[in-house]
Amino acid sequence: MLKKLLKHEWVETWKIPTFMLVALLVITVLAGLGFSAPIWESEMTGLTILMILLWLVYYFALIAVSIGITIYLAYRFYKSMFTDEGYLTHTLPVTARQLLVSKILPMCAWSALASLAIILSVFIFGAMAYMFLEPSANVSLAEFVQELQRAMKEVFGLEGGTNFVISLIALMVVGVFSGTLTVTGSITIGQLVGKHKILGSIGAYFAIMIVMQTLSMMVMFPSMFRMTFTAEDNVFVVMAPMYYGISIISLIIAVLLYILSEFIVKRKLNLD
Amino acid sequence: MNELVTVTNLTKVYDKRKTALNQMNLSIPKGKIVGLLGPNGSGKTTLIKIMNGLLRPTEGTVLINGSAPGPETKARISYLPERTYLRNSMKVKELIAYFADFYEDFKTERAKEMLESLGIDENAKIKTLSKGTREKVQLILVMSRDADLFILDEPIAGVDPAARDYIIKTIITNYNENATVLLSTHLISDIENVLDEVIFIKDGNMVMQATVEEIREEKGKSVDAYFREVFAC
């Protein structure tokens, strides 16, 4: 049943996020091409304004993709679970767990994909800027890869470098899950409120954020202290434990939110 | 065991204030068409939503074939709510595929026959259909299953007489001897000839359960007339 749910969830939701990512890619390339225009030398203010507008559009496209996909999927989650559509969703012969997993997993996947797309987009934008503004440099792809490898080696060569990279990856991976579960969790918790369920969801979201921020601060504090008051000046050594700490806290909160969501859908569901 | 649904001391209080069901007890037999009758606000929809697992009772239990509402009971219940749950972006045939995928007892052939007889294009998107047609699509989806229990919440409220006749005919022809149909309505006269039994509910309580023939024989009047007498409306 989970497979079927995932299949239908995918069919139902893939179009808009895919469109957004493709649109971001197109805008990225357009904005990058903007660097080829002779705006630095020319007197044409019209062209300059046009380019600035283009980059602004790019900037907003980045923001739109980073929150737009989440908002769209959050809306689909809310609509299919807790509105009239819920009358069908909750009378399918499936468990609360299957339902939640079938909706949360694609959201996580899209969230990860969106993050990767944003990184890729910024990278393409930067590369194009470099290419057009420093044509003399004439960097080849091979040289670029070499440079990248050299930089990586440097990072991993330093004390705590590897550990730092792992902590950073952990933070990002956990972030995908905790970000998604914060959204689905607050929507679900809002259902416990009698009449103003959406207001309840918004309240729950801020409550979760405050808890997460407070706990993160507590983890960050030792690292900050160490950086300020001890002679330790290796950023990697200082930051890695902090990232691990925040990852663990986010993970615990994500798991708790999931358990709470499943409990609510299973035992406390009250569709209007 | 001849009981399909057993409701025991069922209570539902909304927002700690409004009592919709108050210690309700009743049972629904197998293989019968049962009318759940009561004025608006008497608790019909609340009871139905609890049976379908869309609401959780404050107290008491509902057992369907011995199980509390859950995936097993949902696989055997075909439910027509009083509102439309169809996704606007879907086509009629996509909905048929969706139902066929999740409900093992769904008969695609039957659904297509019914669509054809009502002249509904299966390639049409839900959002292009009128409200009445959407309701018909939903009824077709629900009646195309070979479920043990059909729960139809106000299926004939607000439809034109032709559609009402079609609905009644659909219920009669699609229903098999082992299935139970529970049908809530406040428009009794339209439907009473189709019912085996009626359950009257009022203020969240069951006030009477009897067969239609019993009422007609003993009271010498239609269920509709008797209902009006009981509820004085």
Place this chain on the structure above:
Amino acid sequence: MAWNLDSDRPIYAQILERIEIQIVSGVYKPGEKIPSVRELAAEAGVNPNTMQRALAELERHGLVSTQRTSGRVVTEDMNMIKETRNMLAKEQIQEFIQRMRELGFEKEEILTLLKSEAGGEKNE
């Protein structure tokens, strides 16, 4: 679509009567197959269980019988059909007399009225 049924009498008795009339009046001929329970119920707009009960009752009287291959068929026993016809007629007459008595007519008056009405019809 639905049969016109009185709202204050048991449905079962009414559909029983209705099918009896259809048989004696030749809508369903002797030896002919009658529609299935489901078809009849849908046609009448009544509960299939009620229709089933009415047909079982007809079968008990012997007016229809179940054949393994062709479902329910009307009896070919003409005597039985005639008897049923007479019985239905008697019921009608009894009901008529009952009503007339309620209107205050005596037996003789009823007969005279009936004769003149029936005769009048003939003359037309």
